[in-house]
Amino acid sequence: MDNNFDVIVVGAGPGGYVAAIRSSQLGLKTACVESRKTLGGTCLNVGCIPSKSLLHASDMYFKAQKEFKSLGIESTGIKLNLSRMMDNKNKSVITLTKGVEFLFKKNKISYLKGKGIILDKNTVAVVGNSNKKEIYKTKNIIIATGSVPTSLPGIKIDEKNIVSSTGALSFDKIPKELIVIGGGYIGLELSSVWKRLGSNVTVIEYLDHIIPGMDKDISGEFLKILSKQGIHFKLNSKVTGVNLVKDKAVVDFTNNTTSKRERMEANKVLIAVGREPNIGEDITKLGIKLNSQKKIQVNEKFKTSVKNIYAIGDVIDKGPMLAHKAEDEGIAVAEIIAGQAGHVNYNVIPAVIYTSPEVAIVGKTEEELKKENIKYKIGKFPFLANSRAKVNNETEGFVKVIAEEKTDKVLGVVLISTMAGTMIAELALAMEFGASAEDIARTCHAHPTHSEAVKEAAMAVDKRPIHF
Numbered sequence: 001m002d003n004n005f006d007v008i009v010v011g012a013g014p015g016g017y018v019a020a021i022r023s024s025q026l027g028l029k030t031a032c033v034e035s036r037k038t039l040g041g042t043c044l045n046v047g048c049i050p051s052k053s054l055l056h057a058s059d060m061y062f063k064a065q066k067e068f069k070s071l072g073i074e075s076t077g078i079k080l081n082l083s084r085m086m087d088n089k090n091k092s093v094i095t096l097t098k099g100v101e102f103l104f105k106k107n108k109i110s111y112l113k114g115k116g117i118i119l120d121k122n123t124v125a126v127v128g129n130s131n132k133k134e135i136y137k138t139k140n141i142i143i144a145t146g147s148v149p150t151s152l153p154g155i156k157i158d159e160k161n162i163v164s165s166t167g168a169l170s171f172d173k174i175p176k177e178l179i180v181i182g183g184g185y186i187g188l189e190l191s192s193v194w195k196r197l198g199s200n201v202t203v204i205e206y207l208d209h210i211i212p213g214m215d216k217d218i219s220g221e222f223l224k225i226l227s228k229q230g231i232h233f234k235l236n237s238k239v240t241g242v243n244l245v246k247d248k249a250v251v252d253f254t255n256n257t258t259s260k261r262e263r264m265e266a267n268k269v270l271i272a273v274g275r276e277p278n279i280g281e282d283i284t285k286l287g288i289k290l291n292s293q294k295k296i297q298v299n300e301k302f303k304t305s306v307k308n309i310y311a312i313g314d315v316i317d318k319g320p321m322l323a324h325k326a327e328d329e330g331i332a333v334a335e336i337i338a339g340q341a342g343h344v345n346y347n348v349i350p351a352v353i354y355t356s357p358e359v360a361i362v363g364k365t366e367e368e369l370k371k372e373n374i375k376y377k378i379g380k381f382p383f384l385a386n387s388r389a390k391v392n393n394e395t396e397g398f399v400k401v402i403a404e405e406k407t408d409k410v411l412g413v414v415l416i417s418t419m420a421g422t423m424i425a426e427l428a429l430a431m432e433f434g435a436s437a438e439d440i441a442r443t444c445h446a447h448p449t450h451s452e453a454v455k456e457a458a459m460a461v462d463k464r465p466i467h468f
């Protein structure tokens, strides 16, 4: 193989593999280095995909047990086969990671297996399985090395009793007691999975609300819904230690207001307190600048402080740590390297929590607008008044459209609904085109659909919803 490239991408997660495909589409000779055995990064191997597989399967199991009867479907003897559920998840992961390998071949991307080490702005060494080192030359480098789970000071993740999300995606038995430290997206999704499958789940969260940064209306409502589902919450509580005593993990925590100390024990403890950028030593030695959270600093063209070296995805100091953000950056950076005008609009990046019901958000929250002194009006519509949600017995949740007071321009939308993850796309598109609430209100929405609630919430901005 000729070892000279136009672009070498380090890391084949959704940021890296998409950057490689787009670079190749644009006629750039491209290679992608990946140290994991399979392509697709955190997302496909131990993130979005396996978690969604378990969320879907556990939701089906739960519904078959608890909801089918009310729909007139009599079912007896429903049993859980956890190892088959895990096999199904693993099969999805294999199919999708192989799919990326196929796309690499189709796009004539050189797949370099091993750890990529950046020696200088035009040279990448790849250390393979047998420790053999190959040197590659390139005009441009894209760092897409992603992120890894973080822990709390003094708490060691062993992936047996004290696990990260990776361990919690592969338990071989239902833990009788599961303590989840961290009430963010990942913690709540995995709490839902194991609760539905039979665990007694307690979430311990430092803040006095769940989902940091989320619209307060939504996090309050969501807390009520999850509590009704039987998940226990200890909010406003600081975990001070997690220790193994025989085969149990003992968690100590203190209430931030009352200073009251508590101790709980569980078979498994999931540490879901966030993720940190995956920064190699090579990068710091090259003088690439990092911010205070150790994320790579990039400008609006994804350039790092070192010429010809770009960075995208979870590892950079822009936007949320989400797969679709990384993918959009992958497309933009390739286009920029090819001399085009690649761009990512960070104001319109949707985020979804895939629980049941789902939670979705795009744009600004009321709290952010208040801080920025921007005057706004809101329109809210509950799914209780949506006909499709009613016939499906899915009446929990609401849509909230937030529009600028003077111009009516949509600044943000939040929603809780079984269909929230799919519905948010319409709102992202509307915001990308600078739509007003009135634009959404005057757009014909099919009946009967959950999406009619979006139209109604947009009408409610002008205080004229029809069905509420």
Ligand SMILES: Cc1cc2nc3c(=O)[nH]c(=O)nc-3n(C[C@H](O)[C@H](O)[C@H](O)COP(=O)(O)OP(=O)(O)OC[C@H]3O[C@@H](n4cnc5c(N)ncnc54)[C@H](O)[C@@H]3O)c2cc1C
Residues within 6 Å of the ligand: 010, 011, 012, 013, 014, 015, 016, 033, 034, 035, 036, 040, 041, 042, 043, 044, 046, 047, 048, 049, 051, 114, 115, 116, 117, 144, 145, 146, 147, 165, 166, 186, 278, 280, 312, 313, 314, 315, 321, 322, 323, 324, 325, 326, 354
């Ligand atoms: C449990 C869980 C659920 C999630 N669910 C969602 C979801 O539903 N939706 C969503 O949008 N996001 C979700 N995320 C987040 C999402 O997975 C990440 O935002 C996304 O994977 C980031 O993509 P990336 O390309 O930046 O990095 P990554 O996906 O982390 O990929 C980086 C890759 O680089 C490789 N690498 C690192 N260093 C080197 C090196 N020196 N040489 C070679 N290779 C290297 C790594 O092995 C890795 O494969 C979830 C994450 C977790 C953990």
